[in-house]
Amino acid sequence: MILEEPIKETEKLKNYIDGEWVDSQSDQILDVVNPATFKLVGKVPISTRQEVERAVEAAEEAFEDWRDTPPVTRARYLFRLKGLMEENFEFLSRVQTMEHGKTIDESRGETRRGIENVEVACSIPSLMMGYNLEDIAVGIDEQLIRQPLGVFCTLPAFNFPLMIPLWFMPYAVATGNTFIIKPSPRDPLSQDKLCNLIDKAGFPPGVVNVIHGGAEAASTLLEHPGIKGVTFVGSTRVGKEVYKRCGETGKRVIAQCSAKNFLVVMEDAVLESTIPSLMSSFFGNTGQRCLSGANAIVVGKDGFYDKFISTFVKAASKIRAGYGLDESVQIGPLQSKDSKERVLGYIEKGVEEGAKLRLDGRKIKIVGDYPEICFLNPTIFDDVSPDMTIGREEIFGPVASIMRAEDLDGALDMIHGNPYGNASCIFTSSGKLAREFQHRVRAGNVGINIGIAAPMAFFPFGGMNDSFFGVLHGQGMEAVRFFTESKVVIQRWF
Amino acid sequence: MVLVKLNTASAIISFTKKLEEDSAILYEELASLDKERGEMLLSFAKENRDNKTIVERAYYGVISDQVESSFFGELDSEEYGIDAEKIPPDLSGIMEIEETIQRFYLDAAKRLRSFLPDVSNAFKRIVKRRRKRQERLSEVMGNG
Structure with a gap:
């Protein structure tokens, strides 16, 4: 049986900045083509440097309130997103097949794995807990608390257009950071549809932003002092460059790269x-x-x-x-x-x-x-x-x-x-x-006796040698640590 | 009936859903013809639609890019489908249809056991429900 295509008309994608759908002013527009039928399924703008900077500004502004939103409240936005993703499971999956070419079973598998990351991030009140010890000396207590850092962004690869940003985004926002997704311009529709659900879930403006673009947009994000960390999935050649530039600008980085x-x-x-x-x-x-x-x-x-x-x-x-x-x-x-x-x-x-x-x-x-x-x-x-x-x-x-x-x-x-x-x-x-x-x-x-050793959402997605640059990995507790900094408090009262 | 090769998890799930829906329609039709047993037959139709949900939940809950959802061999739909034209207007042919559907579930459960065990287990649960149904049908047919 051939399943019905969910996208009937070609649309030009918009950026999602500060809770608003915004037309890009760029005159550079790329076609998104269904690789099986070779029919046009969308048009994606290659956003300008100014537009990327506007997205960072919006995320920075949103951070102040979002970081003060209790983790249990932040988790509830993710619960709503999970529900919306389940309701739209088949739609999201078929969009992936249309823009990427993978089979419907593979797309559904990708959707499920994406949702699993949202589910894990929903338990952020437990995952984000620090620890403490009473009486490190007589009358003095010490505790560790985890705090968000600010704005993070992701530069994902084209091969899993829905799932890859979800290795990171749910944990980033659950821990109180704000986030920018720059989808691959080769298959950006899945992130556009996901962003519709993020909007419906009611996240405050600026907490999650989607900006379409290419190398210049990526470069702007890498250089921007407002960005505290970057997650990247792609080739080792580019991953090394991302790692180097993040090092130069003091950003945290997860770079998941090539493999053999x-x-x-x-x-x-x-x-x-x-x-x-x-x-x-x-x-x-x-x-x-x-x-x-x-x-x-x-x-x-x-x-x-x-x-x-x-x-x-x-x-x-x-x-x-x-x-x-x-x-x-x-x-x-x-x-x-x-x-x-x-x-x-x-x-x-x-x-x-x-x-x-x-x-x-x-x-x-x-x-x-x-x-x-x-x-x-x-x-x-x-x-x-x-x-x-x-x-x-x-x-x-x-x-x-x-x-x-x-x-x-x-x-x-x-x-x-x-x-x-x-x-x-x-x-x-x-x-x-x-x-x-x-x-x-x-x-x-x-x-x-497993051919694809893909870690579940509650385990980190590993990688060694030239396949990974960074210290902490995406998914699960390592992602929670990546998106937070530890603060140690030592206190005594007179 | 059009022959469909059931060689992917998606194809098996779609076929299963159609099988349960066709089965539900069959029981509804039989219920309209047999007022005496109508309530029982309608409960079977309801159970068929519950079965669809059981299968969907099992599949959508575990489908993953990690599993071999497309590489476990194939079944021919022709061997298991319900042909509407051959359905007798009473309960006499229903036992044979139930046997065919159970055979499908058991064959598919065997194929999927190593790759999608949750779906395989769901199929086995449905076979158990259908066997109980057969017992009830035997009872009423024997009494009837």
Whole structure:
């Protein structure tokens, strides 16, 4: 069944500043295109420096009252937002599919994960508590209290247009800060729709602001002295720059960056369950996920290796690609024509460098009558070495590289030879090997018989090495600590 | 009936909802023809709509980008659907339909067990409810 599209008419998006929907004065307007149908679904302004500065001013003004609003009252705004998101669950999910291309199951999964962060932030009266000790010396007490800092902003990536800002925003405002979201201009509609709900939830003007824009808007936010901290999700190249500039201006920063995730398949893995998990990991979200599998390291004898390859290729070749609103579709298109070009470049490089192409996704096969422009079917390379370009760099598409290692030590050497450390997974029936892997692997999110090691909202979203810059991570208690500063009070009374 | 491959969680949930709605309509029609058992048949129709809610809550509550919601194999809708044209205007064919629907829920529960266990468990709960319904139907048919 093909589900109904929720967006019928193309609209030009507005900024949301100080509780008002404001037309941008910019003459630079970008098209937002549905990557499956290649039809226009929206127009997004690239806001000017002045407009960004106005958003910061509004957030600064709102901070004074908001920080004095009791946490329990702040939580109630989030309760209302959660309710509105549940009521609009299907709408929000279908909008994601329309602007990003992911399948409807994937979009609903994204919506649910976004809501879970709002839910966790609703418990802020408990999460934000400090601690105290009576009589640190006779008649003297000491306590730690957590306080908000001011205005924070987020610069999210395009691959999860609804969820990524929700790793941060609920915690930021729950702790008493005010917030600015600058959505990716590639798929800004989800944040526009979310902002409608934020408006309906009745947050005071200026507490949450949405400003559309590109690199200049991001740069303005990074430089602005009124911004106390930045959260960023995107490439390592840009993430390093964000980290550096935040350091120079004394801002707090969470920069979640690129990845090249290794999945180790041991000979004792239960292939029947492992293969669906790998399909989801390598090809789900069309490979555009920082937790996606990129390299599969197979540990085992020739017989196992051959069996693994044939089962893996057979399963991948059956995956149905098409428009994500068609419920029979298992992977959608890449998010843009440029994304596809980039991935095609990597496939060509893989062939040039001598990897064996076992499944060529360039032979496009899609369900339904849609333009092939952004589509790419699952692609699998065998005989890949970690030093090949496709074995080393983040591809961000439905491309799997298969490697071999003699044992777990060899697999770990390969993993640790790569500069990234976002996620790594092992598939095995051995508790001993799983424990050893968990203990030794240098990755921020570890999966054991799990292909996508995505932490729930009440755990931090990890990341190591070149995949993360900062100290504290998004989600859960670490986010609460990121968005607050600790103040210690020592008191005695005469 | 159009054959639909049920190869994603979304497709299974949509099919389940249609199955329960079709089932509810069937019981409502039967109730209009059988005044003596009308109350019981209408309670089954209500239960069908409750089942829809149970399934929706289970699915929307646990769907996540982490689960393999699209990669667990496939079922053919043709094997399980209710064909309105074949529905007899009395209770005689209803037991067979109930068997088919239960078979769908059990097959789907098995497929989803490792990937969406909450939905799998919800399906099993619905099978239990439907078995109880079958017992009541047997009783009234035996007595009737």
